[in-house]
Amino acid sequence: MIQRTAHCEETMDYELYYWPGFPGRGEFIRLALEAGDADYIDIGNASPEGAEAVVALLQGGQDGHPHFAPPLLKAGGLTLSHVANILFWLGPRLNLVPDDDESRQWANGLQLTVTDFTAEVHDLHHPLGPSLYYEEQKAEARRRADAFIDARLPRFLHYFEQALTHNAKNGDYLVGRRLSYVDLSLFHMVQGLRYALPNAMAASEASVPRVIALHDSVRELPLIDEYLTSERRLPFGETGIFRHYPALDMA
Amino acid sequence: MIQRTAHCEETMDYELYYWPGFPGRGEFIRLALEAGDADYIDIGNASPEGAEAVVALLQGGQDGHPHFAPPLLKAGGLTLSHVANILFWLGPRLNLVPDDDESRQWANGLQLTVTDFTAEVHDLHHPLGPSLYYEEQKAEARRRADAFIDARLPRFLHYFEQALTHNAKNGDYLVGRRLSYVDLSLFHMVQGLRYALPNAMAASEASVPRVIALHDSVRELPLIDEYLTSERRLPFGETGIFRHYPALDMA
Numbered sequence: 001m002i003q004r005t006a007h008c009e010e011t012m013d014y015e016l017y018y019w020p021g022f023p024g025r026g027e028f029i030r031l032a033l034e035a036g037d038a039d040y041i042d043i044g045n046a047s048p049e050g051a052e053a054v055v056a057l058l059q060g061g062q063d064g065h066p067h068f069a070p071p072l073l074k075a076g077g078l079t080l081s082h083v084a085n086i087l088f089w090l091g092p093r094l095n096l097v098p099d100d101d102e103s104r105q106w107a108n109g110l111q112l113t114v115t116d117f118t119a120e121v122h123d124l125h126h127p128l129g130p131s132l133y134y135e136e137q138k139a140e141a142r143r144r145a146d147a148f149i150d151a152r153l154p155r156f157l158h159y160f161e162q163a164l165t166h167n168a169k170n171g172d173y174l175v176g177r178r179l180s181y182v183d184l185s186l187f188h189m190v191q192g193l194r195y196a197l198p199n200a201m202a203a204s205e206a207s208v209p210r211v212i213a214l215h216d217s218v219r220e221l222p223l224i225d226e227y228l229t230s231e232r233r234l235p236f237g238e239t240g241i242f243r244h245y246p247a248l249d250m251a
Numbered sequence: 252m253i254q255r256t257a258h259c260e261e262t263m264d265y266e267l268y269y270w271p272g273f274p275g276r277g278e279f280i281r282l283a284l285e286a287g288d289a290d291y292i293d294i295g296n297a298s299p300e301g302a303e304a305v306v307a308l309l310q311g312g313q314d315g316h317p318h319f320a321p322p323l324l325k326a327g328g329l330t331l332s333h334v335a336n337i338l339f340w341l342g343p344r345l346n347l348v349p350d351d352d353e354s355r356q357w358a359n360g361l362q363l364t365v366t367d368f369t370a371e372v373h374d375l376h377h378p379l380g381p382s383l384y385y386e387e388q389k390a391e392a393r394r395r396a397d398a399f400i401d402a403r404l405p406r407f408l409h410y411f412e413q414a415l416t417h418n419a420k421n422g423d424y425l426v427g428r429r430l431s432y433v434d435l436s437l438f439h440m441v442q443g444l445r446y447a448l449p450n451a452m453a454a455s456e457a458s459v460p461r462v463i464a465l466h467d468s469v470r471e472l473p474l475i476d477e478y479l480t481s482e483r484r485l486p487f488g489e490t491g492i493f494r495h496y497p498a499l500d501m502a
Contacts, residue, residue, distance in 0.1 A: 065357055066413045068364045080356055082363035084335070089356055105331055105340055106316055112333035113319045115363075119370060120380065127378045128395045129371065131402035140391045144379045151382035162317045 014040035017072040024240035031184040034227040036094025096181040145248035164210035187218035192242030199250040265291035268323040275491035282435040285478040287345025396499035415461035438469035443493030450501040
């Protein structure tokens with residue numbers, strides 16, 4: 001019998017590639033990896049060369065595919081981009097979605113509504129698009145924020161309230177009988193909106209009790225609690241999707 | 252032996268639910284159904300009650316799931332929403348994507364970049380969001396269009412050019428060796444942008460020859476040619492994503 005001497009190289013199952021220093025769209029992936037107790041490394045934040053590694057992978061990884069924007073997830077030979085696409089793939093692997101096709105497609109549809117919601121929250125401070133700074137579009141941002149708070153914020157929140165009501169026969173989750181990655185993403189929307197628009201959210205929450213109850217139950221999950229109180233959780237700030245500009249909130 | 256007398260009811264494999272009268276986001280689904288030679292009915296345009304049927308299905312179909320916005324696709328007992336989600340599901344059924352998981356995830360990532368591109372084109376005329384009319388945001392639209400034409404239009408077009416270059420060893424398509432639903436969607440982006448921003452597109456096309464060649468080859472597909480010259484193809488206008496407001500185009 002030959003005794004093998006292995007060079008033990010530490011390899012992670014998953015590598016997340018996202019810009020360092022702020023939660024951004026990477027956070028939807030981090031929450032799934034954390035709640036799924038996955039073995040992963042957050043490349044962007046793991047070393048001073050993190051951002052360069054993100055840029056390099058955008059230009060093409062092992063499979064050579066170019067990607068438009070992070071977050072990216074590397075798993076084995078595969079590199080995936082777009083939050084909903086990554087979560088669609090990760091969901092069954094982390095036991096964060098029922099594994100039948102119908103549930104997966106329903107979860108994906110809900111996640112794509114989260115994507116749209118996220119884009120509209122981003123455009124609060126970037127109504128003229130991502131190629132100009134907020135400071136170049138403050139007047140327009142004020143008008144967009146009014147319209148968002150009046151019409152779009154309630155519309156999105158009530159949609160998720162309706163989806164939770166529809167699924168209430170199964171439990172307090174969006175999809176089926178257990179926690180899914182979509183619940184984690186909706187939790188993050190509530191967290192981010194409370195940071196960005198505290199007055200508007202304070203005025204809205206009473207009308208969407210199921211959304212808030214889901215947020216609260218995700219907040220108490222042991223793995224999520226451990227994550228949120230760790231150094232891996234990056235603070236909100238003036239970069240990324242959720243920014244607290246008091247001029248944009250309700251008076 | 253008992254002879255069965257069947258009441259022959261004509262049933263379609265697929266029902267598309269989208270607002271009547273304009274191409275909108277429904278067009279990405281129509282193009283796949285047409286290129287895949289699918290047996291489908293466009294419910295929104297099939298009768299004067301089409302729009303009511305769309306509203307009713309948004310509130311919950313057979314499975315009861317509420318949906319945020321059309322397009323919706325009904326197939327058997329399933330109701331799906333969001334363009335990319337519908338195409339992910341339809342793709343293998345219409346032979347419009349390779350059927351391995353890796354290709355499907357790559358196609359889905361590309362389609363989600365089309366989704367983002369579409370949203371930015373829409374926001375050209377709605378920089379303050381979808382809850383106000385264009386006429387209420389014309390000045391902001393002019394600024395957003397400038398930024399889009401300067402920075403975002405070339406960025407998106409060059410990204411797809413890069414993806415086509417990457418795949419050129421396999422053929423003139425975005426995914427693998429054959430036509431996929433993502434090619435049809437990119438074709439539609441070129442068609443829509445030529446309508447909405449003819450000057451900006453005239454100035455851009457020479458720098459993205461593979462994108463234009465793909466557009467031209469899709470245009471010549473017999474099933475697509477038949478569709479585009481049929482009454483089923485709805486004209487662009489002042490509703491939906493692609494609108495020709497000369498004030499927003501390059502001078």
